[in-house]
Amino acid sequence: MKIKYFVLFLTIILFLYSCSDKKKSNTDTEEITEATELEDLLIKYKELEVKNCEELFAVGNEMIDVYIKTINRAYEGNERAKSDLLDFDIFTNKFDIEAAKISADCPEEFKSWAESIEKKMEKEKEKLMEILNNDFHEYIEIDNEILDDLDRQLKELYEDIEKLNNEGKISEEEIKDTEIII
Numbered sequence: 001m002k003i004k005y006f007v008l009f010l011t012i013i014l015f016l017y018s019c020s021d022k023k024k025s026n027t028d029t030e031e032i033t034e035a036t037e038l039e040d041l042l043i044k045y046k047e048l049e050v051k052n053c054e055e056l057f058a059v060g061n062e063m064i065d066v067y068i069k070t071i072n073r074a075y076e077g078n079e080r081a082k083s084d085l086l087d088f089d090i091f092t093n094k095f096d097i098e099a100a101k102i103s104a105d106c107p108e109e110f111k112s113w114a115e116s117i118e119k120k121m122e123k124e125k126e127k128l129m130e131i132l133n134n135d136f137h138e139y140i141e142i143d144n145e146i147l148d149d150l151d152r153q154l155k156e157l158y159e160d161i162e163k164l165n166n167e168g169k170i171s172e173e174e175i176k177d178t179e180i181i182i
Helices: 002-018 038-044 053-075 079-087 089-105 107-122 125-135 137-166 172-177
Strands: none
Touching: 038 053, 038 079, 038 089, 053 079, 053 089, 053 107, 053 125, 079 125, 089 107
């Protein structure tokens, strides 16, 4: 269940990123031993290819540590960190692809690692939600517009189904089979 929240969170970040038109340039080829911000991760793992579970966990831990540092800097008002929060999915998408390949080799260890990540992130969730609510509310309003449009479309669908039912073109049984809960 907690993994679902983490995936949901990453999806929110992806949505927020898709609404942003900011770009990063990664022209720095300097060797980075310890990443401290998103740009470091992108440079260090430009050609991310994880070979085993231990490497997967090491990269994942570094990613989460950088992500937590980014949350803390954004919470303190750092504008670049706020921008990095929107762009973080650039790296997490690469990582997710590698995790999908490797995690089957160590399912129990992966589950344990994912739970430890959830514990780390638990402390940061409130800060992140505050940042998202305060600084990215315009993107959330877009989401509300989409939800309102979906509600309108669902109501129209129900009206169409009711009309078909009244005309005898659809049975009560068929309505029950296609019932959607708003």
